[in-house]
Amino acid sequence: xxxxxxxxxxxxxxxxxxxxxxxxxxxxxxxxxxxxxxxxxxxxxxxxxxxxxxxxxxxxxxxxxxxxxxxxxxxxxxxxxxxxxxxxxxxxxxxxxxxxxxxxxxxxxxxxxxxxxxxxxxxxxxxxxxxxxxxxxxxxxxxxxxxxxxxxxxxxxxxxxxxxxxxxxxxxxxxxxxxxxxxxxxxxxxxxxxxxxxxxxxxxxxxxxxxxxxxxxxxxxxxxxxxxxxxxxxxxxxxxxxxxxxxxxxxxxxxxxxxxxxxxxxxxxxxxxxxxxxxxxxxxxxxxxxxxxxxxxxxxxxxxxxxxxxxxxxxxxxxxxxxxxxxxxxxxx
Amino acid sequence: xxxxxxxxxxxxxxxxxxxxxxxxxxxxxxxxxxxxxxxxxxxxxxxxxxxxxxxxxxxxxxxxxxxxxxxxxxxxxxxxxxxxxxxxxxxxxxxxxxxxxxxxxxxxxxxxxxxxxxxxxxxxxxxxxxxxxxxxxxxxxxxxxxxxxxxxxxxxxxxxxxxxxxxxxxxxxxxxxxxxxxxxxxxxxxxxxxxxxxxxxxxxxxxxxxxxxxxxxxxxxxxxxxxxxxxxxxxxxxxxxxxxxxxxxxxxxxxxxxxxxxxxxxxxxxxxxxxxxxxxxxxxxxxxxxxxxxxxxxxxxxxxxxxxxxxxx
Numbered sequence: 001x002x003x004x005x006x007x008x009x010x011x012x013x014x015x016x017x018x019x020x021x022x023x024x025x026x027x028x029x030x031x032x033x034x035x036x037x038x039x040x041x042x043x044x045x046x047x048x049x050x051x052x053x054x055x056x057x058x059x060x061x062x063x064x065x066x067x068x069x070x071x072x073x074x075x076x077x078x079x080x081x082x083x084x085x086x087x088x089x090x091x092x093x094x095x096x097x098x099x100x101x102x103x104x105x106x107x108x109x110x111x112x113x114x115x116x117x118x119x120x121x122x123x124x125x126x127x128x129x130x131x132x133x134x135x136x137x138x139x140x141x142x143x144x145x146x147x148x149x150x151x152x153x154x155x156x157x158x159x160x161x162x163x164x165x166x167x168x169x170x171x172x173x174x175x176x177x178x179x180x181x182x183x184x185x186x187x188x189x190x191x192x193x194x195x196x197x198x199x200x201x202x203x204x205x206x207x208x209x210x211x212x213x214x215x216x217x218x219x220x221x222x223x224x225x226x227x228x229x230x231x232x233x234x235x236x237x238x239x240x241x242x243x244x245x246x247x248x249x250x251x252x253x254x255x256x257x258x259x260x261x262x263x264x265x266x267x268x269x270x271x272x273x274x275x276x277x278x279x280x281x282x283x284x285x286x287x288x289x290x291x292x293x294x295x296x297x298x299x300x301x302x303x304x305x306x307x308x309x310x311x312x313x314x315x316x317x318x319x320x321x322x323x324x325x326x327x328x329x330x331x332x333x
Numbered sequence: 334x335x336x337x338x339x340x341x342x343x344x345x346x347x348x349x350x351x352x353x354x355x356x357x358x359x360x361x362x363x364x365x366x367x368x369x370x371x372x373x374x375x376x377x378x379x380x381x382x383x384x385x386x387x388x389x390x391x392x393x394x395x396x397x398x399x400x401x402x403x404x405x406x407x408x409x410x411x412x413x414x415x416x417x418x419x420x421x422x423x424x425x426x427x428x429x430x431x432x433x434x435x436x437x438x439x440x441x442x443x444x445x446x447x448x449x450x451x452x453x454x455x456x457x458x459x460x461x462x463x464x465x466x467x468x469x470x471x472x473x474x475x476x477x478x479x480x481x482x483x484x485x486x487x488x489x490x491x492x493x494x495x496x497x498x499x500x501x502x503x504x505x506x507x508x509x510x511x512x513x514x515x516x517x518x519x520x521x522x523x524x525x526x527x528x529x530x531x532x533x534x535x536x537x538x539x540x541x542x543x544x545x546x547x548x549x550x551x552x553x554x555x556x557x558x559x560x561x562x563x564x565x566x567x568x569x570x571x572x573x574x575x576x577x578x579x580x581x582x583x584x585x586x587x588x589x590x591x592x593x594x595x596x597x598x599x600x601x602x603x604x605x606x607x608x609x610x611x612x613x614x615x616x617x618x619x620x621x622x623x624x625x626x627x628x629x630x631x632x633x634x635x636x637x638x639x640x641x642x643x644x645x646x
Contacts, residue, residue: 079553080550089569090568
């Protein structure tokens with residue numbers, strides 16, 4: 001099988017810093033792939049290695065089964081949507097979008113028609129004559145997208161493209177990006193530090209930490225079966241138990257993870273089925289629900305409690321229950 | 334519950350002033366702007382206006398006195414061949430000096446803006462600014478020695494057996510001469526040397542403001558390095574190049590020392606102004622000459638604006 005992008009034991013070191021450390025990765029053609037991780041985890045460097053702005057210190061990157069060594073960015077069939085859009089300030093929107101066609105030598109009529117087509121694809125019909133400075137953040141984002149797509153890339157790289165947008169706009173763009181990707185069938189590689197974004201958009205995602213990939217898989221698998229403490233913690237919030245605590249609930253001395261939404265709270269600590277009991281330490285109101293943190297002796301467990309139900313006061317004694325398979329045992333710490 | 338709080342009192346005159354400025358920011362602005370506005374507005378613009386007025390007067394040919402009546406006669410004199418030659422000579426020199434400065438300054442500025450870091454950056458600033466620290470006259474006289482017939486340039490070329498190259502260049506019509514120090518080439522070289530920092534610094538500043546990701550975006554979209562330079566870097570650096578060329582162009586237009594010390598003895602505008610307001614006592618003609626650089630600069634900037642040189646600002 002041909003992969004859109006393939007990393008074979010790729011490392012990128014900056015002096016002593018291992019920005020990318022022995023990464024192996026396969027991105028299937030036509031997928032929406034997310035690279036998720038905290039800042040400095042190597043995800044953006046990986047993106048720059050694909051686009052060609054940076055070269056691996058060791059290892060090989062193949063794009064559609066073609067080695068990419070020594071191929072400059074302008075000859076890879078890959079385009080990038082930059083974090084802060086990188087629109088050319090001295091050109092209007094139409095010329096920005098048509099830039100890729102202009103440097104390729106396409107005629108004016110053809111490239112303007114293509115640019116208008118792309119602008120309507122990102123719902124910016126009629127904006128061609130404006131300058132980037134006259135656009136809102138969301139509109140600039142769309143121009144950057146149109147500009148990258150006009151070259152009909154085989155892989156589109158997106159570097160935290162929604163980071164600068166406010167929440168409402170971000171959610172709207174997430175949906176649009178997803179549907180755009182499905183319509184065009186192009187492989188999208190999307191870098192983000194927002195786990196919600198990665199989970200909701202990606203077909204498959206890689207979790208990065210300290211230059212390495214900790215786990216790769218579909219969002220559901222990453223969320224429900226985190227392989228390490230780091231993944232459990234970074235992707236959604238989770239209760240992470242060390243082996244001494246796990247053994248109280250599962251009879252095995254391994255690290256485990258328990259998602260707050262799988263834990264329910266009962267005001268009667270002696271009720272049947274209660275797996276842990278303790279005193280409420282704090283509550284946090286989240287609108288649709290309330291996170292209640294309970295000190296069960298040696299560990300805190302956070303439960304997600306419906307906002308409509310009565311809220312236990314701090315210090316009250318409560319019982320906690322969960323389905324036995326909700327407690328996920330992890331391979332590594 | 335604690336009682337109502339009492340604000341600490343404004344302390345002394347400075348405290349009360351600080352309060353006043355906070356309540357009325359306009360007062361502070363007016364105080365800050367008054368001295369420079371007086372200086373620029375009254376003294377500078379005022380004297381410029383007086384100059385302009387003078388240029389519309391004319392000298393009485395019999396008495397040698399200035400007749401204070403509006404006339405365009407003095408401007409008409411500018412178009413007499415002897416005077417018009419001076420203007421053409423000065424403007425061509427200013428234009429060639431500016432062009433050469435752009436060509437020489439751009440790579441230096443580009444290196445400083447894009448590649449130099451830390452110690453190299455310090456070295457760059459020192460290298461560019463150091464010549465500005467020493468006296469202008471000393472530098473010009475030093476150049477006179479360098480360019481002289483027995484100077485280091487001809488000595489070195491002769492020593493290398495390349496004396497014929499220099500002789501060939503000096504035998505060119507108009508720009509050549511007896512030696513570099515008495516030719517237009519010499520004047521040109523010294524002008525370029527003296528004004529180069531005024532081109533490098535604004536170009537470097539404008540290049541530094543070009544975000545790296547624009548250059549990456551251009552490459553990402555398929556542009557070669559040459560295309561990126563033509564379509565992205567150059568347009569964005571253009572305001573800096575224009576700013577630098579304003580310096581090199583106007584400084585060359587107005588200078589009267591360099592052409593006097595180095596070059597053929599033919600006059601430049603600055604020397605003409607100097608001669609007419611001094612020994613000849615023809616202040617109106619001197620004023621009219623002085624207006625020429627202003628008009629040339631205005632036309633130049635107008636064309637630059639029409640061509641979109643400031644679109645990236």
